[in-house]
Amino acid sequence: MSTEPTTSDGDAALTPAELARARGLGYGLLSDLLSFGITESTRAAAAEVSDGLRAALEGRDPDELAADHEHAFGWVAPPYAGAYLAADRASGGDVEAGLRACFDAAGFTPDTRREGVEHLSVTLRFVAFLCGAEADARVDGEAAIAARLEAMIADALGRALAWTPVWSEAVRRAGRPFSLALVDELEGLMLSHHAALRATAASPPAPPLALPPLGLDLEDESVSLRDVAELLASPARCGAVLSRADIQRLGRAARLPRGFGDRAQIVTNLLRASGRFDQAEDILESLDSELARQADALSRPAVAHLTAPWRDRMAETRALLAEARERVRSLARE
Template sequence: MPSSKPGSRTQSGSGLNQAQRARARSFSYRLFSQLFLEGITAVSLPYVQQIPELTAVRPHPFNADAAAASHHKLFQFNIFPFESYFLGADGLVGGESTAVVNQLYFQLGYQTAVDNNQADHLGQELACLAFLVAQEAEAWESDHEPAISDWQTRQQFFLQRHLLRWVPACLLAIQCQANSFFAELAQVTLTLLLTHADDLDASTATVHPFLPPTQDILANEKTGFKEIARHLLLPALSGITLSRDNIGELGRHFDLPRGFGSRETMLLNLLRMAVQYDALPQLLANLQDSCADWVQNYQQLQAAYPQTIPFIAPWQQRAEATGRLLVQMTASTNH
């Protein structure tokens, strides 16, 4: 049998050799990074058009101003794609966890100028992953076994300690918004990420608890709608994401005023108005259905990508607990 040429070993079931496979994966991560950071631009549009799933849902005709406005609305007012936001118990972006990510970039060999407050943005973490996979591709092309193993280990570490812990929940949240392009981009990115994790067997390490502790807020007699609204709006506590548009849609569905202001103010107003208009049981039932949808989405991910169970199961458990909380609230309103 002829000896393999450098970088020519072919992945079973794939027409690409290992180097080509890594190059393609790195290119995808880099493009998706740019799209999440900036939206579709004149520069990225030709590359978007090479991906059938994205071409089918891209704005047509393309208008740069409209694309920028769509991106701004989604990621400035509805979904906050930051690790610190999704894993934190305070709903804030930045802080220590963001600084940790920024420091890790340098430890992984990813030398980039990133604003410290932006380091844990979904787009920045995907850019780092794109870099790590590109280095692996170069190692395959040089047929350098130790370097191949080293760069794969770095990818595995980054996936385990960061991306897998929060990005699936973030991407599912994006899919729940009325933006067909970014919903499809989220789906394509999620498939790429979880397939990558499966290939690396990224669940081999022990996964320590990564979501903040919760408590039974209804057990506290001082708990009111304000505390409930805050709990529902923190993904790491509730296991779900309620965007500004989601809250507005609920208000329109039940013909309830929700006012303006922050998401917390809007949801608080919605709950109070539901009481005033005798619509609280119906509103809570709708929220229960939403939790059930989240639970089902988490279950489907775990079934499709068994390696990710240690990372997805905690989110599913939070969504299930939130569903039970809403059932308790409904029962209390009927007495």
């Protein structure tokens, strides 16, 4: 049985069935917010259920909110699992296969007309579906079924929480009020739920996250700037998320052009420009600082237990950046 949350306002605790129902509704709402952004109906619901969301919505017109949504979830950090977990940042591989297997096992048919299977909103919709079923099971007194559903929920949440902390930090760095409030609410719900499930025997612990290898050796003479950029653009390989906004910020701070293209391309441009303007060492140092900041943000207590593999990988990447910096320095001396 789940650990019931404590109440902050002195009301009676929710029953397990109510709690499951409420969580289902919560995941559903958050899935809609993540996928559609603010619409007439989600706006009213979001403002009613969350002080944080209400504050972020206050006085803002729909166009602004749509732009905020698109900026955070379309431009800065699209919430696709493969973009964070696959070495090539693409979806359609093992990550998607794993999710499909989960959905199939639960008899859930994802609606992918708007978003692909790996989009976080689809996982949230799946968890909402499971929570609804759990609530029904608890109302019907079907404890065994409820426990099986809890295990499935724990699995789905575990898969999502493997990467959402790094994603949500990228969204936070973008600093848009609505998206910030949304990831706060989302992370709060997922973490508290996951923590409650971890405390029950019915939910086996998730296997540790195995990131693909870093896969870059600076000793290799064939390594190009593009290879370094590909590494830095791949969260799974470098441990960090360098969003477009992050890259822009780094470039702007160094007054270097980034050009256009996908993230790997603009990182390539940035590195190339840093060489052209004798700022290679500076930009490598900025990248190192950025990784240090991200590692620090991921070590906060709420997520520290989930983010160790990311932080470890960032440490490896930082060592590689230090090596690169040293090479630049010695080249400059020559």
